[in-house]
Amino acid sequence: MNEVFKSASPSYPLSLFIKQFWMIESCLQKDSVHIQRIVPNGLMELTFYSGKRPESLDKNKKYEDNILICGQQKGFYDIVIAGKLSIFSVMFRPYGAKVFFNIPSSEFFDKSIPLKYIIKDNIFELENSIHEAESFERKIIAAENFLLQLLKKNIKEYELNRIINSINSITGRKGQISIETLISNAYLSRKQFERTFSEYIGISPAQFLKIIRFQNSLNERSLNNETSLTKLAYKCGYYDQSHMIRDYKQFSGITPLEYFAECEPISDYFL
Secondary structure, X not given: OEEEEEXXXXXXXXXXXXXXXXXXXXXXXXXOEEEEEEOOOOOOEEEEEEEOOOEEOOOOOOOOOOEEEEOOOOOOEEEEEEOEEEEEEEEEOOOOHHHHHOOOHHHHOOOEEEHHHOXXXXXXXXXXXXXXXXXXXXXXXXXXXXXXHHOOOOOOHHHHHHHHHHHHHHHHOOOOOOHHHHHHHHOOOHXXXXXXXXXXXXXXXXXXXXXXXXXXXXXXXXXXXXOOHHHHHHHOOOOOHHHHHHHHHHHHOOOHHHHHHHOOOOOOOOO
């Protein structure tokens, strides 16, 4: 499969809520297909497709439109790529999507929802501007113009700031922090914290910590592929190697040994 990948950082103030823009263009020979496994990365995305859209092998994850909001995932799934495909994507920071769409991110959990179901105006114009843009840079300009119009003025800043602080703590500690510590630092009750966290991030704190621990193990493996699985497990906060294997089977469908033999250990979260 021939492919070209590009990524870029957003401009301010979008950079406060968007991690990066990325684009991939691929072309397969006639009658050839490529199966790609998608694993949870702790991030929501707004994705634009042109060419032949991928087909999901999970019947609950059908790609029904060219512009999709992809929520937090609970597990892995496979997509089939055939022919010529172009993907342009907006990768939000963990708390970023709600700032633009102003509905609980938990509504997108384990779903890929057409943007037209969430926003009614100017979707056709947006799709055309992204599709007709002659370069990655022009696509970014079109996306940023649209997203700047969506920045909400009625976001509860005190709630958002608490969640941003929690995410910064989780990221800085690479998922090795207790929920009790997060609750204490947020000055909220457990019920209030879990509700607010889910509203902004799309999943519970416990689920998110589990995904970040998994993502960190991918990142650590990419930095040193000679590290034994036992050392990797302890370094990334797993109780033991069996604990890491259980998480890998949940998030990737295979064991760490199988994953590292078949897939390049790249972490979208820590990239």
